[in-house]
Amino acid sequence: MPIADVREINTLLAITPVPQAPAAVRGLVNVRGQVFLILDPRVLMGYPAATPGDDSCLLLFKDAVGPAYGLLVDRIGDIIAIAPGAIVDRRRGKDQGPPAGGHDRRRGRENLVEGVAQLPEGLVMVLRSPHLLEAVRSGDAG
Secondary structure, eight states: OOGGGEEEEEEOOOOBOOTTOOTTEEEEEEETTEEEEEEOHHHHTTSOOOOOOTTOEEEEEOTTTSTTEEEEESOOOOOOOOOGGGEEOTTTTSOOSOOTTSOOOOOSGGGGEEEEEEETTEEEEEEOHHHHHHHHHTTOOO
16 A cells, blocks of 8 residues: 555554445444544455454545545555556556546456565555545445
8 A cells, every 4th residue: 555645554443334335344433533434455355354353453544545434454564665667557458547538437356456566575466545445436346
């Protein structure tokens, strides 16, 4: 996740479920009087829902990314610098841009991933923060 998109990282708080919400919506949390919608990135990417553990936490995004939302994550790893040129678009060879003069209306999980970067420790998938909330809004997730 681009660190510039992150407002704060918070310990796991009580998440209040939202009845009849899509599976990717874990619920709502109150952080110092502001209510945040919490999404499960595992469900967004097509995996089973996360089971919170000792290292689980909430990654809350800046308002510029989307209004009052965040992710339930398994753990926070290191903050690493990845040169933009080191992120390989995983859609290489496919239509990589929005239609001429229009909004990118591609649906599904492929639009959630910016690309993949090779690091000495292994591969890192870079997600598109603003697209996570949009996937839930458009009905493309859970």
